[in-house]
Each structure stands twice: as C-alpha cells, then as structure tokens.
Amino acid sequence: xxxxxxxxxxxxxxxxxxxxxxxxxxxxxxxxxxxxxxxxxxxxxxxxxxxxxxxxxxxxxxxxxxxxxxxxxxxxxxxxxxxxxxxxxxxxxxxxxxxxxxxxxxxxxxxxxxxxxxxxxxxxxxxxxxxxxxxxxxxxxxxxxxxxxxxxxxxxxxxxxxxxx
Amino acid sequence: xxxxxxxxxxxxxxxxxxxxxxxxxxxxxxxxxxxxxxxxxxxxxxxxxxxxxxxxxxxxxxxxxxxxxxxxxxxxxxxxxxxxxxxxxxxxxxxxxxxxxxxxxxxxxxxxxxxxxxxxxxxxxxxxxxxxxxxxxxxxxxxxxxxxxxxxxxxxxxxxxxxxxxxxxxxxxxxxxxxxxxxxxxxxxxxxxxxxxxxxxxxxxxxxxxxxxxxxxxxxxxxxxxxxxxxxxxxxxxxxxxxxxxxxxxxxxxxxxxxxxxxxxxxxxxxxxxxxxxxxxxxxxxxxxxxxxxxxxxxxxxxxxxxxxxxxxxxxxxxxxxxxxxxxxxxxxxxxxxxxxxxxxxxxxxxxxxxxxxxxxxxxxxxxxxxxxxxxxxxxxxxxxxxxxxxxxxxxxxxxxxxxxxxxxxxxxxxxxxxxxxxxxxxxxxxxxxxxxxxxxxxxxxxxxxxxxxxxxxxxxxxxxxxxxxxxxxxxxxxxxxxxxxxxxxxxxxxxxxxxxxxxxxxxxxxxxxxxxxxxxxxxxxxxxxxxxxxxxxxxxxxxxxxxxxxxxxxxxxxxxxxxxxxxxxxxxxxxxxxxxxxxxxxxxxxxxxxxxxxxxxxxxxxxxxxxxxxxxxxxxxxxxxxxxxxxxxxxxxxxxxxxxxxxxxxxxxxxxxxxxxxxxxxxxxxxxxxxxxxxxxxxxxxxxxxxxxxxxxxxxxxxxxxxxxxxxxxxxxxxxx
Numbered sequence: 001x002x003x004x005x006x007x008x009x010x011x012x013x014x015x016x017x018x019x020x021x022x023x024x025x026x027x028x029x030x031x032x033x034x035x036x037x038x039x040x041x042x043x044x045x046x047x048x049x050x051x052x053x054x055x056x057x058x059x060x061x062x063x064x065x066x067x068x069x070x071x072x073x074x075x076x077x078x079x080x081x082x083x084x085x086x087x088x089x090x091x092x093x094x095x096x097x098x099x100x101x102x103x104x105x106x107x108x109x110x111x112x113x114x115x116x117x118x119x120x121x122x123x124x125x126x127x128x129x130x131x132x133x134x135x136x137x138x139x140x141x142x143x144x145x146x147x148x149x150x151x152x153x154x155x156x157x158x159x160x161x162x163x164x165x
Numbered sequence: 166x167x168x169x170x171x172x173x174x175x176x177x178x179x180x181x182x183x184x185x186x187x188x189x190x191x192x193x194x195x196x197x198x199x200x201x202x203x204x205x206x207x208x209x210x211x212x213x214x215x216x217x218x219x220x221x222x223x224x225x226x227x228x229x230x231x232x233x234x235x236x237x238x239x240x241x242x243x244x245x246x247x248x249x250x251x252x253x254x255x256x257x258x259x260x261x262x263x264x265x266x267x268x269x270x271x272x273x274x275x276x277x278x279x280x281x282x283x284x285x286x287x288x289x290x291x292x293x294x295x296x297x298x299x300x301x302x303x304x305x306x307x308x309x310x311x312x313x314x315x316x317x318x319x320x321x322x323x324x325x326x327x328x329x330x331x332x333x334x335x336x337x338x339x340x341x342x343x344x345x346x347x348x349x350x351x352x353x354x355x356x357x358x359x360x361x362x363x364x365x366x367x368x369x370x371x372x373x374x375x376x377x378x379x380x381x382x383x384x385x386x387x388x389x390x391x392x393x394x395x396x397x398x399x400x401x402x403x404x405x406x407x408x409x410x411x412x413x414x415x416x417x418x419x420x421x422x423x424x425x426x427x428x429x430x431x432x433x434x435x436x437x438x439x440x441x442x443x444x445x446x447x448x449x450x451x452x453x454x455x456x457x458x459x460x461x462x463x464x465x466x467x468x469x470x471x472x473x474x475x476x477x478x479x480x481x482x483x484x485x486x487x488x489x490x491x492x493x494x495x496x497x498x499x500x501x502x503x504x505x506x507x508x509x510x511x512x513x514x515x516x517x518x519x520x521x522x523x524x525x526x527x528x529x530x531x532x533x534x535x536x537x538x539x540x541x542x543x544x545x546x547x548x549x550x551x552x553x554x555x556x557x558x559x560x561x562x563x564x565x566x567x568x569x570x571x572x573x574x575x576x577x578x579x580x581x582x583x584x585x586x587x588x589x590x591x592x593x594x595x596x597x598x599x600x601x602x603x604x605x606x607x608x609x610x611x612x613x614x615x616x617x618x619x620x621x622x623x624x625x626x627x628x629x630x631x632x633x634x635x636x637x638x639x640x641x642x643x644x645x646x647x648x649x650x651x652x653x654x655x656x657x658x659x660x661x662x663x664x665x666x667x668x669x670x671x672x673x674x675x676x677x678x679x680x681x682x683x684x685x686x687x688x689x690x691x692x693x694x695x696x697x698x699x700x701x702x703x704x705x706x707x708x709x710x711x712x713x714x715x716x717x718x719x720x721x722x723x724x725x726x727x728x729x730x731x732x733x734x735x736x737x738x739x740x741x742x743x744x745x746x747x748x749x750x751x752x753x754x755x756x757x758x759x760x761x762x763x764x765x766x767x768x769x770x771x772x773x774x775x776x777x778x779x780x781x782x783x784x785x786x787x788x789x790x791x792x793x794x795x796x797x798x799x800x801x802x803x804x805x806x807x808x809x810x811x812x813x814x815x816x817x818x819x820x821x822x823x824x825x826x827x828x829x830x831x832x833x834x835x836x837x838x839x840x841x842x843x844x845x846x847x848x849x850x851x852x853x854x855x856x857x858x859x860x861x862x863x864x865x866x867x868x869x870x871x872x873x874x875x876x877x878x879x880x881x882x883x884x885x886x887x
Contacts (some may be wrong), residue, residue, distance in 0.1 A: 040859070041860070042757065042859060042860040042861065042862070043757065044843065044846065044849065045757075045798075045799030045800055045801065045841070045862075046798075046799060046800065046846055046847060046849075047846055048850065051842055051843070053860075054843075054852055054860045055860060056854050056858050056859065057853065057861050059517060059520070060837065061837040061840070061852040061854065061860055062840075063840050063842045063843065063844070091841065096840060096841070098840075098842070125227065151840040153840070153842055154841070156550075158843045
C-alpha cells in the first residue's frame with residue numbers, strides 16, 4: 001500500500017448505510033458484525049415495542065431491537081427485504097451483540113469526516129443525542145447514528161421497565 | 166511451566182494455608198493448647214516460609230521466620246496460646262495475607278510499600294517479645310555444639326550438603342539459585358562446587374532439563390529440620406544428602422558411596438569444598454577399601470537399605486516431619502488443580518452437545534428410521550451422563566465460605582462489644598462455584614446486620630430471660646433443585662409496626678393499604694429502607710438490604726425473611742444449584758415454546774373445557790389453585806385450541822397452575838445468559854436454544870408465582886417505586 005492510499009485510509013471512514021421507513025441512516029462499519037436476511041425471531045412477551053425478540057446466532061441468543069420503535073415510531077413492518085444487522089456494542093468490559101431490524105441495507109460508503117455536518121438542532125424527527133452528524137449524498141441526507149446512545153443497554157432495559165408495567 | 170504460573174500456584178496455596186491458619190487460630194480460642202491445631206498453624210507458616218524463600222521473597226521469609234520461631238516455642242510448651250497471642254497471630258495472618266496480595270499485584274517486596282511497613286515492623290517487634298533474648302539463644306547453641314563435639318567427628322565445622330537435582334527440577338518451576346538464596350537467609354554458603362558429570366554434549370542438551378549437581382559447604386546455626394525444609398519442593402526427584410558439622414568419617418564414606426559419581430573424584434570435590442582435609446579423605450577412602458575387602462562388593466540395594474537403617478538420631482525428628490508432609494501430599498495427590506476457565510469451557514461445550522443431541526434426536530424422530538432413533542436414544546443417554554458428571558466438577562461445598570464468617574463474627578462482636586457465637590450447619594451442601602463466589606458479599610452483609618441490629622445488648626437479653634451470649638447461625642440445605650441458605654439470629658426480631666410506620670413515612674405505601682406480615686418484612690429489601698435509628702459503621706446506612714436482594718436476584722435466586730418479635734430473625738436465600746444447565750419441561754403456547762424448570766413441575770392435568778375457571782382459580786382435589794393462562798399473561802392473541810393443559814408448579818410452599826396449549830415433554834436445557842436488555846422483563850428467567858435452532862424462553866417460575874399469588878391475595882397491591 002502506498003502512502004497516498006494510507007492517507008485516504010486515515011481520513012475517511014467506512015459506514016454501512018441502510019433504509020428505515022424511507023429515511024437513510026448510516027452506522028460505523030467497525031461496529032457491524034454481520035447482516036442477516038430476515039430470519040424468524042422468537043418474540044419475547046411483555047417487552048416494550050423497542051425490543052422485538054431474540055434470535056439464535058450460532059449458539060448465542062441475541063436480542064432483536066426495533067430501531068423505528070426506538071426512534072419513537074411504530075413497530076417496523078416485516079417484509080421480504082427486511083434485514084437484521086448484527087452490531088457489537090460495549091457492555092461494561094465485554095462486547096454485546098444486538099440485532100436491529102431495518103427495511104433494507106443499501107451499501108458500504110467511504111465518508112470523509114469533513115463532509116459530515118453537525119446534527120440540526122431542531123427539525124429532525126430524531127432525538128439529537130442519537131445523531132453524530134448528517135452527510136449529504138446527492139439529493140438525500142444520510143443520518144449518522146450515535147450507536148452508544150441509540151443502543152444504550154441500560155436505556156433499552158429501562159424503557160422495558162417503564163413501558164412494560 | 167513458566168515462573169509466573171508457579172508464582173500463581175504459590176499465591177493460591179498461600180491463601181489457602183492462611184485460611185487454614187485462621188480457622189485453626191479461631192479453633193484455638195475455644196480449645197487452647199490443642200497440639201494438632203498448633204501443629205497445623207506451624208505447618209502453614211513453615212510451608213509459606215519455604216515457598217516464599219524459593220521466590221526470593223525475603224520480606225515474607227524473614228517475617229514468617231520470627232512467627233515460626235514463636236510457634237516453635239508454643240509447640241515445645243514454653244509458651245501458651247492465650248487470647249493475646251491468638252489475637253497477635255490473627256494480625257500476623259492478616260499481614261501475611263496482605264504481603265501475599267502485594268506479591269499477587271506484582272509489587273516488589275524488596276522495599277516494602279510505605280503503607281504496610283509500620284505494621285510490618287510493629288508486628289515483628291511484638292513477635293520478637295515472645296522469643297528469648299539473644300543471650301539465651303547463643304547459650305542454647307553453645308550447649309548443642311558441645312554435644313556435637315562429643316561424637317569425635319572430623320574437623321569441618323559446617324554442614325555439608327550434597328545435591329543432585331532431578332532432571333525435571335526446572336520444569337517443575339524450581340530454581341536452584343532460589344534455593345541457595347533461601348539457604349543464605351539462615352546461614353552462609355562457605356563454598357559451592359558444581360558437579361557437572363551429568364551434563365551431556367551441547368548438541369544433546371535439553372535446555373529445560375536440569376543436569377546440575379552441587380556440593381555445598383554451609384555454615385549455619387539452624388537445625389537439620391530447617392535445612393532439610395529448604396529442599397522440601399525438590400526432594401521428590403532429587404538426591405539430597407545433608408551431613409551435620411563434625412560428622413564421623415564413616416558418614417562421609419556413606420555419602421561418597423551413595424552419590425553417583427566416582428568415589429575418588431567426589432573425594433576431591435569434598436576437599437575443594439573444604440569439608441574434608443587431605444588426610445581425612447585418605448582415611449575415609451582407606452576405610453572404604455577395608456570394608457570392601459570385608460564384604461566384597463555389596464549390591465547397591467543393600468547399601469541403600471543399610472543406609473536407611475543407620476539414621477543418625479538428628480534425622481529422626483526430621484524424618485517424622487517428612488512423613489507428615491508426605492501424608493498430606495498423598496491426600497493432595499488425589500486432587501488436581503484446574504483452571505476454572507477450562508471447566509467453564511467444558512461446561513459450555515457440554516451445553517452445545519446437549520443442543521446438538523436434541524437436534525439429532527428430533528431429526529431421527531421425524532425420519533421415522535427406527536435404527537437411527539435407537540442410536541440417538543443411546544447417544545442422548547450418554548450425553549445426559551456426560552452432563553451429570555461434568556456439572557459436579559464446578560460444585561464446591563459451601564463450608565469453606567461459611568467458615569470464613571467465624572472471623573467476621575469474632576471481629577465484629579469485639580468491635581460492637583456484644584458476645585456473639587456463630588454456629589454453622591450444612592457446610593457440606595454443594596453448589597456452583599460461581600454462585601459461591603457471588604454469595605459471599607450478600608452473606609457478609611446479612612451476618613453483620615444480624616449482629617449489629619438483630620442481637621440485643623447483653624443486659625436487654627438478660628432482662629428478656631435469654632442467655633447473655635447471642636447466637637447467629639448459618640445453615641444450608643438442598644430443596645427441590647435449589648439450595649437454601651439461612652442466616653439466622655436469636656435477637657430482638659423485626660417489629661412489623663415499626664417497619665410499616667417507616668414505610669409510610671418514606672412514602673413507600675399508600676394510606677390505608679393492608680399488607681400481610683410477610684410482605685411487611687419484605688419491605689426492608691426495598692431501596693432506601695433502613696430502620697436502624699443510629700447509623701453505625703457496620704450497617705444501617707440505608708443501603709444494603711436492597712443491594713443484597715439485587716445480588717440474589719441476579720443469581721436467579723429469591724430472598725425472604727421470617728421474624729418473631731423478641732425471638733429472632735431468619736433470612737432465607739434460595740438459589741439455583743447451577744447457572745448453566747437445567748432439566749426443563751417444554752410447553753407450547755400458540756407459536757411460542759416455553760421451558761419450565763422440571764424440578765418445579767408438580768403435575769400436569771388436562772383442562773376440562775366444560776368447567777371454565779372463574780376468577781383465576783381452579784379446584785384441584787378439593788383445594789383452590791390459582792391458575793393463569795400463559796396466553797393471556799403473555800398477550801398472545803393466537804386462537805385458543807380446543808384442548809388445553811394445566812402445568813402445576815410449586816416452589817417454597819406456593820403452588821399455581823399455568824394453562825398451556827401443548828405439553829412437549831422433558832428437555833435438557835442450556836441456560837443462555839439474559840442480556841441486560843431483557844433484565845426488566847418479568848417472568849423471564851433466560852433463553853435456551855431448541856434442537857431445531859429456535860430460541861425458547863425459560864420461565865422464571867418464582868417470580869411468576871410471586872406475581873400470581875400476590876395478585877390473588879391483594880389485587881390492590883401498590884407499586885413500590887424501583
């Protein structure tokens with residue numbers, strides 16, 4: 001690898017982009033473990049809308065999170081293109097895998113940090129702490145998600161507490 | 166084996182020995198002068214000193230040496246273990262524990278950290294006070310030396326040690342250099358001649374094999390047992406001969422004979438050590454020639470036998486001690502130390518095996534191939550056996566944990582000046598190691614609570630016609646697939662009125678809300694609840710019981726409390742035996758499968774659709790049974806089948822029926838840990854993976870039972886803010 005390539009490697013970062021109810025989102029590709037075509041998951045009763053159920057990922061049980069519900073919308077409708085993105089999030093000193101339901105996975109994109117604009121203070125349908133920034137791609141905007149906030153295990157558990165009873 | 170690993174073993178062993186020492190010391194408080202117990206303390210100190218010497222941990226060696234000397238005087242009857250000395254030795258034990266901990270943290274003990282140095286010196290001084298002054302010590306040595314002189318030995322006034330290390334010495338983690346360093350802590354090596362006869366050519370040499378031998382001239386006032394003790398860890402496969410100063414010429418001859426090298430050469434080595442003078446050597450070799458002429462060449466076995474018969478009286482004591490150590494070691498030989506993570510890995514694999522086995526069996530049944538089915542039957546029976554023998558590997562007795570509380574109770578009772586005795590029962594009850602580790606903190610809290618708040622002051626006890634000495638007890642037993650641990654006291658008990666008043670004051674209860682007595686007691690496990698009027702440094706800070714409860718719940722356990730005003734309190738903790746695998750009972754509701762721990766299932770009955778149960782109750786053989794439809798509980802809106810079944814579950818005296826669609830039978834279940842995301846889900850105990858790869862939910866029966874019975878007793882139960 002020549003130095004110029006190293007340069008670009010340093011300055012840009014890879015993101016996985018996906019679509020959820022017509023909006024484009026991106027997550028840091030380093031957090032992505034794998035993408036599953038929609039598989040049947042086991043629903044877990046008495047859980048809030050954000051937690052849909054659990055799947056068996058090669059012997060370990062992974063919770064499936066409904067992102068749309070987490071963003072304050074209704075539950076994601078399942079269709080043929082529905083995917084589960086498996087993401088690794090830190091849980092104290094370990095990594096915990098979580099699955100998130102999305103309508104469709106688009107692509108892996110290199111994004112230059114300089115292209116990233118700060119999250120709009122208002123006018124977004126998302127809570128501002130969920131967003132690290134916004135990137136313009138042609139006609140569309142892509143929202144970069146702050147995974148540590150969106151998939152905060154404590155908060156997911158807490159919302160189970162308040163909504164579940 | 167690298168040094169770090171050996172050091173870890175040293176640390177683990179020292180901690181164990183210190184634990185034994187503490188138990189023995191506490192025993193001495195009740196039976197002072199028991200020689201077995203005193204010997205146990207001495208052995209522990211001695212072994213720690215010996216091993217510490219091998220690692221060059223001089224601070225520990227020097228400190229333990231003083232302690233050992235004091236113990237020696239106790240053994241010989243010059244001192245007695247009174248309360249003061251016991252207390253001192255408990256401090257000594259704690260200090261040693263601290264030193265070992267420092268070693269564990271990788272801190273260099275050659276200069277002690279400032280925070281332990283003062284105590285180190287102070288304890289050393291305290292110990293030294295129990296030792297005779299140096300004057301009498303040297304006197305003692307002088308008489309010894311005169312006695313030795315009587316034997317008309319040769320001129321050498323030092324010990325002579327012949328060492329031929331076994332080939333595995335280095336591999337066993339022993340370092341000859343460490344041994345010499347240790348020898349130097351109680352004497353001086355005058356000269357040291359290596360014997361390299363066994364060293365092969367460089368090409369054939371294995372760097373991990375030890376080929377070394379040494380002839381050592383060692384000047385020391387120590388006795389034979391001490392010097393012998395230095396070699397305790399290499400004795401097994403090495404050849405070690407120790408001759409006291411001024412030994413007789415035939416003893417040297419025996420030595421020369423017993424060592425593998427050629428006699429002449431060995432003689433020269435001895436000369437170089439300064440052990441023998443040239444004339445003495447000649448004399449010795451001359452004797453040898455004579456004796457050879459007398460008896461021709463004797464078979465080596467005979468020589469060795471004779472040798473073991475002709476033991477000088479000095480060695481007799483050491484020999485006895487050696488035997489003792491050997492007995493101990495034989496016991497230990499039946500045990501293997503295994504890294505806990507290896508066991509965890511094994512249990513995990515057994516878990517996967519069970520899932521795979523269940524999958525194979527299911528497939529075989531679906532194929533309808535009878536031979537295949539038989540084969541999987543056999544397989545699953547074997548898997549079950551593997552599981553049953555793998556799980557106990559992680560089981561440990563709770564006794565060791567219980568015994569630790571002797572010290573806690575002793576210390577705390579002094580601190581709060583109450584006379585309290587701890588009694589322990591059921592120590593042989595076994596449970597999972599992980600559970601044991603995580604139960605210690607909650608137990609400590611409960612025991613302290615019982616002592617601080619439970620037991621009344623002596624005058625109040627006397628006034629209530631109770632014995633002045635308070636009693637706290639720990640008990641454990643198995644019950645329906647769980648282990649029950651009780652922490653009890655014969656103290657004042659809980660006053661339900663006071664708890665209720667407090668709960669109202671804190672706004673934890675609604676006005677006019679009625680609670681059963683048991684529920685009142687359980688209020689003290691709620692966050693922010695404490696009835697202690699004055700806060701001591703032990704407990705009563707208002708945090709605690711809720712933390713205890715949280716720890717227990719995290720282990721899938723439950724905690725409840727019985728109390729009689731004026732008679733005492735018993736806290737009962739109920740824990741699952743293992744956190745890994747259970748026998749489950751698989752049921753079906755709509756599309757979902759649920760697992761109920763088998764040992765909680767009492768019976769299954771068919772639900773007669775003609776008699777719909779009213780208001781959540783069903784009559785079972787004349788008794789009212791609270792019943793719930795899992796379908797309704799879990800908000801499953803799939804249509805109800807024509808026939809349903811009731812699974813009757815029970816735990817801790819509570820019974821309830823769960824209505825399900827289908828009974829799928831017994832199923833071995835691997836419990837997958839519950840992600841934090843699900844931690845707030847009521848009634849969910851964990852997940853498991855079925856043979857076909859789908860995820861099934863394990864029901865948390867205790868929490869479901871709690872909900873059901875509470876709902877049926879007090880439907881207006883107030884929600885207590887979590």
